[in-house]
Every structure is written in C-alpha cells, then in structure tokens.
Amino acid sequence: MAGIFKFTKFALRNLFTKPATRAYPSVPARQTPRTRGAVQVNIDDCIFCGLCNRRCPADAISVDRAAKSWSIKRMSCVQCGNCVLNCPKKCLTMEGAYSAPACEKRSELFRKKESPIPAVHTLAPAPTDGKAIAPDRVLVIDMTSCVLCGLCARRCPTGALSVDRKAGIWTVDRAACLQCGNCVNGCPKKSLALVPENGHPQVETYTRSAAPATSEKTETPITAQPKGEIGITVDLSTCILCGLCVRRCPTSAIAVDRKAGTWSINRQSCVVCGNCLDVCHKHSLSKTTEGIDTSGIQVYAKTVELKAEATSAAPAAKSEPVVEATPVETAPQLPAPAPSSEASATDAPVGNGIAIDMDTCVLCGLCVKKCPTSAITVDRAAKSWSIDREGCVLCGSCITACPKKSLSEAEIPLLKTYTK
Amino acid sequence: MKRTIVPFGPQHPVLPEPIHLDLVLEDEKVVEAIPSFGFVHRGMEDLASKRDFNDYLYVVERICGICSYMHGMSYCEGAERIFGVEIPDRAKYLRTIWCELSRLHSHLLWLGLLADAFGFEALFMQSWRIREKILDMVEDSTGGRLISSVNLIGGVARDMDREMLDGFVKQFDKMESELRSLTKVFLKDTTVRARLFEVGVLTKTDAILYGAVGPMMRASGIELDTRKLGYAAYGDIDFDIITSNGCDSLARCEVRIGEIFQSFNIIRQAVAKIPDGEICISVKGNPKGEATVRMEQPRGEALYYMKANGTRNLERFRVRTPTFSNIYSLLKILPGAQFADVPLLILTIDPCISCTER
Incomplete structure (x- = not known):
C-alpha cells in the first residue's frame, strides 16, 4: 500500500511554493521579442500596393489605393504574420502587445496624413452619442460643382450621406459621419471638404439651387454640367x-x-x-x-x-x-x-465567369491580347488555356474577339485550367 | 438483460470536443458504442482548391491547435516534394526541434487530461505546469504559443541562435527531474493503477486489425514509428522506438511518458548537431504533380496527400489524421468496459475531433 503515498511529496511541496499561474489581466501576459500580438502599420511608408490584402488568409486587411487608406479587422486577423512577411516596403510590423478585448467586431482604419485628419478611426457602427468622438470638423459640400453622382454616398462607411439626383438634394447626417474623409477623397468633382466646426446642424440638406441658410456659403443656382465639361x-x-x-x-x-x-x-x-x-x-x-x-x-x-x-x-x-x-x-x-x-443581357447567358469549348479552340491567343486585365493565359505547347477568375472582370472582350466562337459566359468555379 | 442507451457527448465535461457516442449498456457494462461525427466539419480540404497554395499554409496550421506545427510542416514537406526542392540542413534541424517541442507539449497536455479524467486534479495541474515551460519555449522561438506560423515552403521563417538553443537544453535537466517524480505517480500510485491497469485492452492482433496508429499502437507492442522514415533531420538522429506490451491504458500512459523523455534526448542531439547556414530557400512558381507525406504527429501517423496542377490552387488536398485511424480501436475497446471508464478510454486514444473532421 506504499503506492498510495507517491503523491504526498508533491502535495506537501505545493503548499509552500508560489503560485505557478499569473493573475492575468491585472498582471500583463508574458511577451517575447517574437510574440505575434497584433499587426501595426507605419502608414507613412505604405504605398497601398494591396499585397497584404491579397496574401491575408483571413481576409482581414483591406487597402484602398485611391483613398490612401489601410484598414484591418482586428477580430478577423489570425496573427499569422503573412502580411508582414510579404510587405515590400516593410511598413507592416508584428507588435508584441495583443489587441485589447472588445465586445464588438471593430476594424481600424489608417489614412496617410495629407490633411490634418487623425490617422486612426474606429470604424465601429455609428456611436450612439454622436459627440463621443469629438468631431472638431464637419463635412460640407460646394453645390456649385457637385454633380450629384452619388459616389460619396457609396464610399461612406457609415451610410451618413444620401443623394437624391432627381430632387437635386444632398444630405449629410453628422451624427453618423466619422470624418474619415473617404468621400472627400473619392469625390470626382472635389466638391466635398472637411471644415472646422462652426454651428452646423446635425442633419443638413443641401439642394442644387441654394444651400441651406445655416451654411455660410451662399450657393448660386447651377447648371447641370458645370465648368465647361459637358x-x-x-x-x-x-x-x-x-x-x-x-x-x-x-x-x-x-x-x-x-x-x-x-x-x-x-x-x-x-x-x-x-x-x-x-x-x-x-x-x-x-x-x-x-x-x-x-x-x-x-x-x-x-x-x-x-x-x-x-x-x-x-x-x-x-x-x-x-x-x-x-x-x-x-x-x-x-x-x-x-x-x-x-x-x-438577354442575348448572352449570364454567368460568373468565362467558359471555353476546348474542342473548337485553336489556341490562337487573340483572347489574351484583348483581355484588359491580363487574366487569360494560353500555353500552346501544353495545349492549355487558363483564366484567373479573380482578375477577370467579365467584360466579354474575349468572347467578341474569339474567331472560333469557343468562349461563352457561364457559371463556373473560381480558377480553372482547360487542357486539350 | 434489459439494454439501456446512454448518449455521450457532443457536449461532455471530460472532453471539450464534439464526438457523440450512443453507448448501449447492460447494467453498468458497455456492450456496444455507436459513434456519430460531423459537428465541426469545416470543409478545409475543399478550401485548398480555392486558396493560393502559399497562403493556405496558414489555414492548414489551424486544422488543429495542438498539432498545429506538425500540420504546417507536413503541408510544407508535401509542397517541397512536389516542387522537388531540398531545404537547407539547418532548416531540417530546426523543424526537428520544433516537432519534438510540439510532441512534448502535446504529451504533457494528454497526461494532464488523463489525470483530470480519473479525477486527480492536483496531478493534472502539475503536468500542465511543466507543459507551460515548453509553451514558453515555443513562444520564445516562434512567436506563438501554439500556432507557430514559422514554416514556409522552402524552409522556416525564423532562426534560433546558439544562445537560445543552449538555454532550452539547460532547462531540460530541471524539467526532467521534476517529470521523473511526477511520472512515478502515474505509473506506481495505487489509485492511478486501479483506474488504468488492464482497462481497455487492445491486443496486438486487434491493433493491427483495426489500424491503430501512434502511441496507441506502440502500447500494443507494435514497433512502428514514421519518424524512422527520416524526414526532416530524423535520419541523422539516434533514437529507439518506444513500445510496451501491456496493451492496456497504463501501457499507453507508459509509452507517452517514455516518448516525453525521448523527445528531450532528440532535441539535445539536434542542438548538438545543428549545422550553420541558410534557413530558407526561395521557391517560385506554381506546383505541378502530387505528393504523399507520412508524418509522426504526437497522436500518431498522419497522412497528407496533395495534388497540384500548375495553378496557384491545389487540385486535391487530403489529410488523414491519427485520431481518424484510432477511432476504430476505440470502438473495439469500449465494449466490455465499465460505463465509468468510458471517458477515460476515449482519452487514452488522445482524441482530436477537430483534426478528424477538418
């Protein structure tokens, strides 16, 4: 029966030793120089090439080259470090500190500092108390140049903008507006601006003929195609x-x-x-x-x-x-x-990709030349025709160009090689 | 006698993994076990045909949390075989070291879980206290406690310098002496023996018949270890296959404890022999061809099959994980066991249902 006391030594020693555990989070977690905590970006060096976006296995990163913005969904990121490894400018780094616990799936947006807009915004659903993020600037529009194309409303991450072309109305909900500047960057007519806060109402509607009385700018009635470009x-x-x-x-x-x-x-x-x-x-x-x-x-x-x-x-x-x-x-x-x-649309069958009939294809390569996004490759030696479905914009140029009428639009999987 | 059917899982306190068994009981004795699966199927094999093969590595690592390193490494080995490239020697040794570290923490995890299954909480905590040091080593060297993300097709992403390697080996001596006194409890303590000895007997014939793998098979006296195939740097390392003829739960415990001490020795050898040089070669282009990889994961032999057709996606990706092979043996040892021993017996195969369902 001596076997029953095998553990006694352990139990006794346990009584007199310090706890082996750590009172996390009041005591910070252990960190090493290599710890993969969270991805950070040095936005000033970023060239917005989008390689990190393409290599991310979790689709956590998105890059907008036009708006010069880089954003990451912290909850989606799996900290694999693939983006850091593949960044050509080495502007991404893996920091040791883990991102703070959160109750909502937030993403962080970083913008290149060209205007005095803060670099970091939390792209959470619009905060319930609009003043919580202290908007020191407000979004205004110059209706003399605005063409009401609606791009600003499409680019707005929070749906703060609405455009009614027929009525000639442009409306901003400043409670929902985050002043991210995405609309300002995307405006083809450069009509939008972020200006210092000066007694603007929370919801403001601008019309084509005249701006509301609250706006300092007095707008003149405009023509449909301003500034000579007709x-x-x-x-x-x-x-x-x-x-x-x-x-x-x-x-x-x-x-x-x-x-x-x-x-x-x-x-x-x-x-x-x-x-x-x-x-x-x-x-x-x-x-x-x-x-x-x-x-x-x-x-x-x-x-x-x-x-x-x-x-x-x-x-x-x-x-x-x-x-x-x-x-x-x-x-x-x-x-x-x-x-x-x-x-x-009624003439051709609608699909999600281009399909080929390899029996009639002569591998002439005309489709390769016509493809605006270089999505098609033809290997005459291997007798193969392949298409990168992600590159393909379904423009149909190849279908029109094909002398053998081998190509058509169809429902097909993302990447496929066809062989003779 | 009247038969009762008791459902076990997919939610059960002893095993936080979704396996469901319908246990057919006669009084307290199990006469049949009917399994059902598919609660955490994620379609990872199919996803491989939709993702860039380079980036898919990080998805493969997430097939399982515990054998994450080995999954990533097997995937890389498979891709390297398709490309027909040989990785630098230093990378092979580094992979060997990480392999053994992952075996160490996996076996220590299992020891803790086993102790927990037979209700010995203090033993469970002691096992995991030692395991924590191994996890710290993994984090020191790779940056992640479990998911290492350190493999690349063509080598490894991170190097370990001499100081770090020697530091690890220096810690092993103390850990070994602590482990020795701990394993005495597992193998010699009367109460522990009462729960393990001659419980869940899988004879040598049955082990062959039901295709058991890993420590489960070696505890039935079969001398087989895929590390002897010599992948990574195992060809240069001297080690014996640990077996036991006990065929019961105690023998499985014994084999795993033996493998823990063996892993320390393998790392010591690798640290002594590791050559200097490159850790990664660049591999360009898309793979074309197929490869089959057999690897000894902590839980047993895993089989990887990869088929590539020259595009950036794999055409077919198939993983057979050790738990998948061991489920049959589990269904063999359950009939005849006491109902109270069922959680323990499920644990002795070291199940990983997430691996199995991928």
Missing part, C-alpha cells in the same frame, strides 16, 4: 467594349452592346464625374467641352454595317474608315437603335 466622348479605335465604364457609372448613363459594336451614352443622365475615365484600361474615354449635343442618347458604333442597321443617319458615316468612330445622333425617345444593357 460630356464624355469615346475613341472607338482603342475601345474594346469591355463595359467596365458601364459598371462604374454612378448614374447608369453608359450602355455597351458588344454584339452590335456600339457604345452609347445618355447625355441627360451623365454627370461628367469622370469616374469612367479612371476605370478605362484602354484610355479610350475623354471629357469634352464642346461639339456634342447634350440633350439625348448618343450612340457610337464600331462598324459601318452596324451603323447602317442602327440608324438612318448612317449614309453620312459610310465614307468613314472602319476604325474611325462616328457619333450617331439618336433622339432619346426612339426605341429601336439605342442599345441598352438589357438587350445584351
């Missing part, structure tokens, strides 16, 4: 009709019909924000100050035959070379010639 024109010799501009247009003024080879714009809807210019991979779009009719829909057609089909005004254009784009005027009420996005 419209967007397209150079169809370089345009591949990819349709990225259609997606980016805040007012849905642009329509592209790949089958008919036309690019059309509703001049009445277009607010000349220039957003389409930014997104165009081929630099085919430009702003113009004169020489266009701003009243209706304007159709630019790519080939002579299609133009003849589209409108009676074609004979004048027939003498033009094929590559030269010719604007074709159409009255807005004419239903048939104006190609709409609905028309192209």
Whole structure:
C-alpha cells in the first residue's frame, strides 16, 4: 500500500511554493521579442500596393489605393504574420502587445496624413452619442460643382450621406459621419471638404439651387454640367467594349452592346464625374467641352454595317474608315437603335465567369491580347488555356474577339485550367 | 438483460470536443458504442482548391491547435516534394526541434487530461505546469504559443541562435527531474493503477486489425514509428522506438511518458548537431504533380496527400489524421468496459475531433 503515498511529496511541496499561474489581466501576459500580438502599420511608408490584402488568409486587411487608406479587422486577423512577411516596403510590423478585448467586431482604419485628419478611426457602427468622438470638423459640400453622382454616398462607411439626383438634394447626417474623409477623397468633382466646426446642424440638406441658410456659403443656382465639361466622348479605335465604364457609372448613363459594336451614352443622365475615365484600361474615354449635343442618347458604333442597321443617319458615316468612330445622333425617345444593357443581357447567358469549348479552340491567343486585365493565359505547347477568375472582370472582350466562337459566359468555379 | 442507451457527448465535461457516442449498456457494462461525427466539419480540404497554395499554409496550421506545427510542416514537406526542392540542413534541424517541442507539449497536455479524467486534479495541474515551460519555449522561438506560423515552403521563417538553443537544453535537466517524480505517480500510485491497469485492452492482433496508429499502437507492442522514415533531420538522429506490451491504458500512459523523455534526448542531439547556414530557400512558381507525406504527429501517423496542377490552387488536398485511424480501436475497446471508464478510454486514444473532421 506504499503506492498510495507517491503523491504526498508533491502535495506537501505545493503548499509552500508560489503560485505557478499569473493573475492575468491585472498582471500583463508574458511577451517575447517574437510574440505575434497584433499587426501595426507605419502608414507613412505604405504605398497601398494591396499585397497584404491579397496574401491575408483571413481576409482581414483591406487597402484602398485611391483613398490612401489601410484598414484591418482586428477580430478577423489570425496573427499569422503573412502580411508582414510579404510587405515590400516593410511598413507592416508584428507588435508584441495583443489587441485589447472588445465586445464588438471593430476594424481600424489608417489614412496617410495629407490633411490634418487623425490617422486612426474606429470604424465601429455609428456611436450612439454622436459627440463621443469629438468631431472638431464637419463635412460640407460646394453645390456649385457637385454633380450629384452619388459616389460619396457609396464610399461612406457609415451610410451618413444620401443623394437624391432627381430632387437635386444632398444630405449629410453628422451624427453618423466619422470624418474619415473617404468621400472627400473619392469625390470626382472635389466638391466635398472637411471644415472646422462652426454651428452646423446635425442633419443638413443641401439642394442644387441654394444651400441651406445655416451654411455660410451662399450657393448660386447651377447648371447641370458645370465648368465647361459637358460630356464624355469615346475613341472607338482603342475601345474594346469591355463595359467596365458601364459598371462604374454612378448614374447608369453608359450602355455597351458588344454584339452590335456600339457604345452609347445618355447625355441627360451623365454627370461628367469622370469616374469612367479612371476605370478605362484602354484610355479610350475623354471629357469634352464642346461639339456634342447634350440633350439625348448618343450612340457610337464600331462598324459601318452596324451603323447602317442602327440608324438612318448612317449614309453620312459610310465614307468613314472602319476604325474611325462616328457619333450617331439618336433622339432619346426612339426605341429601336439605342442599345441598352438589357438587350445584351438577354442575348448572352449570364454567368460568373468565362467558359471555353476546348474542342473548337485553336489556341490562337487573340483572347489574351484583348483581355484588359491580363487574366487569360494560353500555353500552346501544353495545349492549355487558363483564366484567373479573380482578375477577370467579365467584360466579354474575349468572347467578341474569339474567331472560333469557343468562349461563352457561364457559371463556373473560381480558377480553372482547360487542357486539350 | 434489459439494454439501456446512454448518449455521450457532443457536449461532455471530460472532453471539450464534439464526438457523440450512443453507448448501449447492460447494467453498468458497455456492450456496444455507436459513434456519430460531423459537428465541426469545416470543409478545409475543399478550401485548398480555392486558396493560393502559399497562403493556405496558414489555414492548414489551424486544422488543429495542438498539432498545429506538425500540420504546417507536413503541408510544407508535401509542397517541397512536389516542387522537388531540398531545404537547407539547418532548416531540417530546426523543424526537428520544433516537432519534438510540439510532441512534448502535446504529451504533457494528454497526461494532464488523463489525470483530470480519473479525477486527480492536483496531478493534472502539475503536468500542465511543466507543459507551460515548453509553451514558453515555443513562444520564445516562434512567436506563438501554439500556432507557430514559422514554416514556409522552402524552409522556416525564423532562426534560433546558439544562445537560445543552449538555454532550452539547460532547462531540460530541471524539467526532467521534476517529470521523473511526477511520472512515478502515474505509473506506481495505487489509485492511478486501479483506474488504468488492464482497462481497455487492445491486443496486438486487434491493433493491427483495426489500424491503430501512434502511441496507441506502440502500447500494443507494435514497433512502428514514421519518424524512422527520416524526414526532416530524423535520419541523422539516434533514437529507439518506444513500445510496451501491456496493451492496456497504463501501457499507453507508459509509452507517452517514455516518448516525453525521448523527445528531450532528440532535441539535445539536434542542438548538438545543428549545422550553420541558410534557413530558407526561395521557391517560385506554381506546383505541378502530387505528393504523399507520412508524418509522426504526437497522436500518431498522419497522412497528407496533395495534388497540384500548375495553378496557384491545389487540385486535391487530403489529410488523414491519427485520431481518424484510432477511432476504430476505440470502438473495439469500449465494449466490455465499465460505463465509468468510458471517458477515460476515449482519452487514452488522445482524441482530436477537430483534426478528424477538418
């Protein structure tokens, strides 16, 4: 029965030794120089390349190059250190201290200090007491230049902004506004500004004709297209009709019909924000100050035959070379010639990716040349055609370019290689 | 005799892991155990075909918290075999050291849990007190207590300098003497023996028949250890396979205690032999081909299968974890056991249900 006392020595020693545990959190957790606590960014060195975003296995990081902002969801981050390892500027570091416990899933936004806006904001749901974050600046708008495109409302993380184009109204809810400056950076017309707090009401509505009485700026009634830029024109010799501009247009003024080879714009809807210019991979779009009719829909057609089909005004254009784009005027009420996005949607099956029929494909590589985002690769030696689904913007340029009609839009998994 | 069915789990105080057993009892005696799984299935094998293979490493490490290091390492070994690259010698030794550290903390965790299962709380705390020092070493060297994130395809991300390595070895002597007196309690104490001796007997024939792996198999007298295949630096290290012929729960405890002392020795050898040089080579491009990796995790042999088709995603990724293999042996040893011994028997296979369901 001596076996029963084997533990006695332990038990006795235990009585006279210090506790082996630590009274965390009143005593801080043990830290080593290598401890992976939380990712920190030196935002001044960051070039917003987005590599950390792509390499993050937990999708915790997001980078906005245009707004020069870098944000991290602290609750999603798994502290693997992959972003720190892959950062080309070494502006990310892994600090030893763990991020503080929290009751809500918050994310932290860091912005490059170009304006005197504080670097760190908590992107929590809007605080219940609006004054808690001490807003020393307020968001104001210059309605003389605003085109009511609505980009600011889309970029707002808290939904503080609302834009009503028809009524010509722009509204800000200052209780929800975090002064992050994302709208200011995204405004194509530079109409927004963060100014020192000076007795602005919590919810303020600006209208096109005049600003509210509370605003110091007295606005003058404005025209629809201010400052001489009256419209967007397209150079169809370089345009591949990819349709990225259609997606980016805040007012849905642009329509592209790949089958008919036309690019059309509703001049009445277009607010000349220039957003389409930014997104165009081929630099085919430009702003113009004169020489266009701003009243209706304007159709630019790519080939002579299609133009003849589209409108009676074609004979004048027939003498033009094929590559030269010719604007074709159409009255807005004419239903048939104006190609709409609905028309192209019904023509082709809608899907989430491009599929290929390898039986007919001759691996000519035309699709590779036409792809605006270089998502397609063709290996003639390996007889393979592959597409990076994340790079593909589904513009359909490859479908149009394919001489063998092997490509189509379909529902397919994210990355796929096709082999003969 | 009238039969009763008692549900065990997926929530049970002894095992915070979601396994469910329908125990068919005759009086207090188990006559049959019917398992059900799938409570924490996360689809990790399928996710591999949607993620960049480089970044997926960090997901693989999270298959399991305890064998995290070994999962990450097995994945890297598999990718390196597909690429056909040889990692630097120093990286091989570093991997060996971390492997053994993870075995140490896993076995000490198991000892504590076992003590807890038979109601010996003080023993449980003492085991975990020693384990804490190992975890500190892991954090000192990798930056994480459990999830090391230190492996890379082509080597390791962090080096350990001479000072750190010698510091670890210096601590081992004290830990070993503490452990020796602790393990005496496990192997010699009358009350502990009463709970373990000749409980849950898995004969050698059954162990082969039911495909047991790891300490479970070695406690049934089968001499097999995949470390002898010589991955990482195990080829250069001298060690014996620890077996026991007891075939019962005490024998499993004995084998794991033996492996703890063996791990100390392996690390000592590795620290003495570790060469200088690079710790990582750069591996570029996308993998094409397939690889099968067998690794001795603390819980037993794990099998990794990876198939790559030249894109940045793997085409197929398959993991067979040690617990998956040992479940059959568990179902073999449960019938005939007392109902009160069921939690203990489940623990003796060192189950990791999150691993199993991936």
